[in-house]
Amino acid sequence: MTETCWAAAAHLPDGLAFDVTFELADGRFSAVRPGTAPGDARRLPGVVLPGFANAHSHAFHRALRGRTHGGGGTFWTWREAMYAVAARLDPDSYRALATAAYAEMALAGVTAVAEFHYLHHGPGGVPYADPHAMRDALRAAAADAGVRLTVLDTCYLAGGFDTPSEGPQLRFGDRDVHAWAERAADADGVAVHSVRAVPRDALGVVAKAAEGRPLHVHLSEQPAENAACLRRHGLTPTAMLAAEGVLGPHATAVHATHLTDADIAQLAGSGTGVCLCPTTERDLADGIGPARALHDAGVELSLGSDEHAVVDLLEEARALEMHERLATGERGRFRPAELRTALTNHAPMGRPDAGRIAVGAPADLVAVRLDTVRTAGADPAQVLYAATAADVDTVLVDGRTVVEGGAHRLGEVGPLLAGAIGALR
Numbered sequence: 001m002t003e004t005c006w007a008a009a010a011h012l013p014d015g016l017a018f019d020v021t022f023e024l025a026d027g028r029f030s031a032v033r034p035g036t037a038p039g040d041a042r043r044l045p046g047v048v049l050p051g052f053a054n055a056h057s058h059a060f061h062r063a064l065r066g067r068t069h070g071g072g073g074t075f076w077t078w079r080e081a082m083y084a085v086a087a088r089l090d091p092d093s094y095r096a097l098a099t100a101a102y103a104e105m106a107l108a109g110v111t112a113v114a115e116f117h118y119l120h121h122g123p124g125g126v127p128y129a130d131p132h133a134m135r136d137a138l139r140a141a142a143a144d145a146g147v148r149l150t151v152l153d154t155c156y157l158a159g160g161f162d163t164p165s166e167g168p169q170l171r172f173g174d175r176d177v178h179a180w181a182e183r184a185a186d187a188d189g190v191a192v193h194s195v196r197a198v199p200r201d202a203l204g205v206v207a208k209a210a211e212g213r214p215l216h217v218h219l220s221e222q223p224a225e226n227a228a229c230l231r232r233h234g235l236t237p238t239a240m241l242a243a244e245g246v247l248g249p250h251a252t253a254v255h256a257t258h259l260t261d262a263d264i265a266q267l268a269g270s271g272t273g274v275c276l277c278p279t280t281e282r283d284l285a286d287g288i289g290p291a292r293a294l295h296d297a298g299v300e301l302s303l304g305s306d307e308h309a310v311v312d313l314l315e316e317a318r319a320l321e322m323h324e325r326l327a328t329g330e331r332g333r334f335r336p337a338e339l340r341t342a343l344t345n346h347a348p349m350g351r352p353d354a355g356r357i358a359v360g361a362p363a364d365l366v367a368v369r370l371d372t373v374r375t376a377g378a379d380p381a382q383v384l385y386a387a388t389a390a391d392v393d394t395v396l397v398d399g400r401t402v403v404e405g406g407a408h409r410l411g412e413v414g415p416l417l418a419g420a421i422g423a424l425r
């Protein structure tokens, strides 16, 4: 299958280019030619970017948006609301909700998702007849929604330090780490839920089971986790993960909000990436992570919408800079190209070949309009500081059109979301 597209402006690896023709063949770019006339190519509006990477997702958390703010609360009370949704899901409702959530992501320019999947089993932790029923529901959802999916089979063995799992947590857990490893053997990637949920003596087993696949871990999202880990083990979570062999070039630490200078050096020295989720971190009052310090230390940054209180990766990228501005009183903490690199970093999915518009790379494209009420007048070089998900017009994933004219190929996504979420209430 071949196609020729053209855009007046596009962000290529060397920078912004104009009058660009893209040739797509078998899901990859076969030619990229700036300074060319459109001819009879399909014209893409606005400015074209590589596909956005959503490196941290829990699809079912989408059901909580706009429902957790009444009483204020904390991260921990939010978690109770999340458990209540988890308790109601089965493979069919999980698939319906994830399809709608992934379709919303596609509308926002997301072409690939790393799903940090921990809702493995039925009520009470009883495995489904097919132990992969929930994971397969996510796969079917991503196929319908048109996004590339990396399912991270997540190890979750305890409710907290020296606390067994209880209630809905039982659905997340396995008998022991070896039972988890058996199920996760053919997953795209794996994850340690957190140092709270995976005891120290199991961390090395998870690291070994990863075998070069992506390995993700929630890290130091809340100060309480750091304090408990220091009390129990005399180590920060980062130091304990390092000691047990979890960190490394295939590892991605998610959040990494509350780090010491030694933690930052350890993440950088091991080649571990960090996925920041700014809209979640502000929603849950986690704090502002040390994004610039991590970047300066040599850590590769990526972005995730995590709990999906907001699904707008342009906003996540912008928030990297804006949160730094609030924390430091300085503008220009990140250059626009650095924000774009984080927005299009597909390495945490195990796909470092994606996220750039170049010959041989997967043909993922996002066309962002420059004539909407938000973007009119914006310099295409600075579109990240003006555009929102609503300005995404066209999205191609592996050369296939998933979104065109701002509409998803599945039709109206709002009713899909409303139906899937309503069915859980």
Ligand SMILES: [Zn+2]
Pocket: 056, 058, 116, 218, 254, 306, 307
């Ligand atoms: Zn998360």
